[in-house]
Amino acid sequence: MESMATPSAAEDRKLHIVMFPWLAFGHMIPYLELAKLIAHRGHKISFLSSPANIDRLPKLPPNLTPLINLVKLPLPHIDNLPENAEATIDLPYKTVKYLKLAYDGLQQPITHFLQASRPDWVLFDFAPYWLGPIAAELKISTAFFSIFIATVLVYVGPPAGLIDGQDGRSKPEDFTVTPNWVRFNSTIACPLYEVLRMDGVTGDDGHVSDMYRFGATIEGCDVVAVRTCSELEPECLQLLKELYRKPVIPVGLLPSTAYDAGDEDNDWRQMKEWLDKQAKGSLVYVAFGSEVKPNQTEITEIAHGLEQSELPFFWVLRKRRGLADTELIELPEGFEERTKGRGVVCTSWAPQFKILSHESVGGILTHSGWSTAVEAIQFExxxxxxxxxxxxxxxARLLEEKKLAYLIPRNERDGSFTRESVADSLRLVMVAEEGKIYRNKVKEMRGLFGDRDRQDRFGPKILY
Known part of the structure; x- marks a missing residue:
């Protein structure tokens, strides 16, 4: 990216920006990273979320705490939503639709907050489709900040088709081919098993579909900001401008930052002691994020695959999504005993940023959440x-296309995979000569994914 021009007088004016992410940590953390970038320029941020989520956010650096106000908005009671469930991590996947209803119940308190504080900008996520018109009525500028990359937004499609459901895709199979509005050669399509796993694509029981939320959110904002950069997705960014007919601004990849408060807990100290004993670059970190819980069959194959790979590993395993999740998963009998000394299975929270930055980690087996992918590449x-x-x-297919990652082979229709494919894929990418292209490519791309100066230059430009 070329360097920005000298800041203008408009850029010197200090602004008040409200941020309202969806209630998933894969959304809240990128919003917080963008908040830090903007606050570094001296602007004031009001970061809105529920009380429990605010309390679970990473600590802010002391120099930014006066500028980033974490505002707690209690969620209304919703039938079928478990008590104390305030983020997707607290819920089985099938009940997230009730969390969206609670989120929609924040319309009135947010309207009151905007009326009282009169910010310059509101940056909001895909879910609050109702917020754009509220801000417009109050004459507040708005931006939809998408934590989804441009490739995903292109696949989702033009807003008009999302709102009226007339984009030509009426059955699951329609989503397995590249959309007709993509005029360049592309792998933008999904296998059937990914489409069938998605709840919320169409509405049910009176719930607003995710597709409608996307469409109305895009229609109701002034600007679309995307967590990507032009070097990574130039064609998709250009196409989005044509599909949306409004400004589309890449704000950078927003690599995670960690503030060291000097208060390491005992759990991390024990983890670090074990990691310190492993050879440099030898370890596979295994994590599937806060949104994904593989089923029992998948967990069994992953475990046997790790065992067969003979590689050392650190596996952060979520056995359930919140207290309401009754579908507990278990490791194969004897797995931990057979891999003792070579692998660790952590079933509680683990500091991913610290683990990935440890020199013993050479690779990661993951679900391809964008935050995790960016973190992995920034640490090579x-x-x-x-x-x-x-x-x-x-x-995953974008990263594979650019030789930044390898996808474990699986059945295109039902998504099944084998322990042998897990083991072979891990050994290919971690140690095999023919997998050197993947190891070298992440090193080559670290400058793009982990350059904080680059993000500092381009992140805040959305506001001008």
Whole structure:
């Protein structure tokens, strides 16, 4: 990217920006990273979320705490939403639709907040489709900040078709081919198993579909900001401008940052002691994010694949999504005993940023969530990908196309895979000569994914 011009007088004016992400940590953390970038320029941020989510956010650096106001908005009671469930991580996947209803119940408190504070900008996520018109009535500028990359937004399609459901895709198979509005050679399509796993693509029981939310959000904002850069997705960014007919601005990849408060807990100290004993670059970090819980069959194959790979590993395994999740998953009998000394399975929270930055980690087996992919590449960690949901698959195929990652082979219709394919994929990317292209490519691309100066230059330009 070329360097920005000298800041103008308009850029010197200090602004008040409200941010309202969806209630998933894969959304809240990128919003917080963008908030830090904007606050570094001296602007004031009001970051809105529910009380429990605010309390679970990473600590802010002391120099930014006066500028980033974390505002707690209690969620209304919703039938079928478990008590104390305030983020997708707290819920089985099938009940996330009730969290969206609670989120929609924040319309009135947010309207009151905007009326009282009169910010210059509101940056909001795909879910609050109702917020654009509220801000417009109050004459507040708005931006839809998409944590989804341009490839995903292109696949989702033009807003008009999303709102009226007339984009030509009426059955699951229609989503397995590249959309007709994509006029360049592209792998923008999903296998059937990814499409069938997606809840919320169409509305049910009176719930607003995710597709409608996307369409109305895009229609109701002034600007679309995308967590990507022109070097990575030039054609998709250009196409989005044509599809949306409004400004589309890449704000950078927003690599994660960590503030060291000097208060390491005992759990991390124990993890670090074990990691310190492993050879440099030898370890596979295994994590599937806060949105994904593989089923029992998948967990069994992943475990046996790790065992057969004979590679050391650190696996962060979520056995359930919140207290309401009754479908517990278990490791194969004897797995931990057979891999003792070579692998660790952590079933509680683990500091992913710290683990990925540790020199013992050479690669990662993951679902291809975008935040995890960006973190892995910024630390030069080779990627083995096992996507489960639509956006993850689109990320994975983009990264594979650019030789930044390797996808574990699986059945295109039902998504099944074998322990042998897991083991072979891990050994290919981690140690085999023919997998050197993936290890070298992430090193080559680290400058694009992890350059904080580059993000600092381009992140805040959305506001001018």
């Amino acid at each position: 960690r080779a990627l083995v990908l096992l996507p489960f949901l639509m956006d993850q698959g689109l990320h």
